[in-house]
Amino acid sequence: MRKFFRTVFLVDLLKGLRVTFRYQHPKHICTEQYPAQRPRIGERYRGAPRLNTNPETGETLCIACNLCALACPENLIVVGSERNEQTRRKELTTFTYDTSRCMFCGLCEDACPVDALELTQDFEIATYSREGQIWDRQMLEEGPKPTPYEC
Numbered sequence: 001m002r003k004f005f006r007t008v009f010l011v012d013l014l015k016g017l018r019v020t021f022r023y024q025h026p027k028h029i030c031t032e033q034y035p036a037q038r039p040r041i042g043e044r045y046r047g048a049p050r051l052n053t054n055p056e057t058g059e060t061l062c063i064a065c066n067l068c069a070l071a072c073p074e075n076l077i078v079v080g081s082e083r084n085e086q087t088r089r090k091e092l093t094t095f096t097y098d099t100s101r102c103m104f105c106g107l108c109e110d111a112c113p114v115d116a117l118e119l120t121q122d123f124e125i126a127t128y129s130r131e132g133q134i135w136d137r138q139m140l141e142e143g144p145k146p147t148p149y150e151c
Helices: 004-007 011-020 069-072 105-112 137-142
Strands: 047-049 076-081 088-097 117-119
Touching: 011 088, 047 137, 069 076, 069 105, 105 117, 105 137
Parallel strands: none
Antiparallel strands: 047 117, 076 088
């Protein structure tokens, strides 16, 4: 009989609602004003990828060794290169990175012997199409450009 009354009068539901409403007091609510105030991001957060350049010459640090593409478990990095006949070195021609399939594990960053590829703390990489998620060499060197919001 006791179980019947608990079921009819929804005692368990009311106990749960009491716990919920206890924490709904305005002093317990913390809202981030996102566009105006940037959120704090963890030190080890891995976000948008960036292809680093030499600050003195402006050339990319990538030596086109293809180790990042080999280390990527999702096979989303494509490195294109040509051999320069005068210097006998490989030169980077194309570099594409599909951020829609990336799980931001950091294996590509760890595999790079010259620290050319880096996962930054930028988190605003949303686009309206899948084609916008495939970044080419220019986009990787410039980095994402989030929309500035005015309040």
